[in-house]
Amino acid sequence: MSGPPPAVAELRRAVRAGVRAGDRPVLAACSGGADSVALAAALAFEARAAGVRVGGVTVDHGLQPGSAARAESTAAVLRQLGLDPVLVLPVQVTGNGGPEAAARSARYAALADAATAHGARVALGHTLDDQAETVLLGLGRGSGPRSVAGMVVERADGGVTWWRPLLGVRRVTTRRACADQGLPVWDDPWNTDPAYTRVRLRGEVLPLLEEVLGGGVAPALARTARLLREDLDALDALADGELARLAAEAGDGTLPARPLEPLPAAVRRRVLRGWLRAAGIPDLQAVHLQAVETLVTGWRGQGPVDLPGGAGVARASGSLVLLPPGARGSSPGPAHPDEEPLP
Structure with a gap:
């Protein structure tokens, strides 16, 4: 008996171990795009075999005409895949940093609230291509090694676990998986708007690097992020141990x-x-x-x-x-007797 198409099988393999790692529910964040729809489909399939509950969440940012109807359409796809519960979360997009950053902040806050309410992890559809773009952004902005190290597969923050099982999967594979399963995909016009830096990286910079360097740039950037992250994790562990020792010494x-x-x-x-x-x-x-x-x-x-x-x-x-605040003008105490300032 033949198995699923190769792209579908790759998506299922990518989520399988994480789904089976425990019985904690998962909420799949889904925009309606190919990456998140393919993720939701793979989670739905693997969850049935693992006996794990998987729900879906789509966020309505209210920034584009018809956004509420689009969110409901995405929710319908998630229900057809068998996800339960399926949540549609309207948000108010405000704040600094431009519409993209403000929308991201509102989206993550809504996802965090939903995860907390349902005791679930949040699964995000970021791919290897997203990772490569993140690394390039970090390099270009001089944001430091953690930024260049990119996104991690799993990260706990504020009591919420963010899970990115597709960081080793190419964007072309998620789109192929959706096509193979007859799943509808919505292409957000923001994702092709050259007013956004990430869009220009995707459409101009990475293709040029691929041409100049002979291909394989996105996987190479993702590999660099993984290797750098290993080094940074080792440094963090050393620093944590040193801080614990010094804090205990001071008391x-x-x-x-x-x-x-x-x-x-x-x-x-x-x-x-x-x-x-x-x-x-x-x-x-x-x-x-x-x-x-x-x-x-x-x-x-x-x-x-x-x-x-x-x-x-x-x-x-x-x-x-x-x-502490308010004590800024007070004297912290006398100098140490054997501690003289440098000349």
């Missing part, structure tokens, strides 16, 4: 400064970032982290460093001390 919420100085810069900055984030500092940027690091590597008796939210960090008695 009072401060961070000993002298042991940080000889650490490799990549580890030292991670220790500082982990300490500040654990203290609840919001919107921590590279410029803030560099200023705090100067209290370790360039100590000359300078005053406290300002942080987002009105907090600050000062160096006193040989340690970094967090100053």
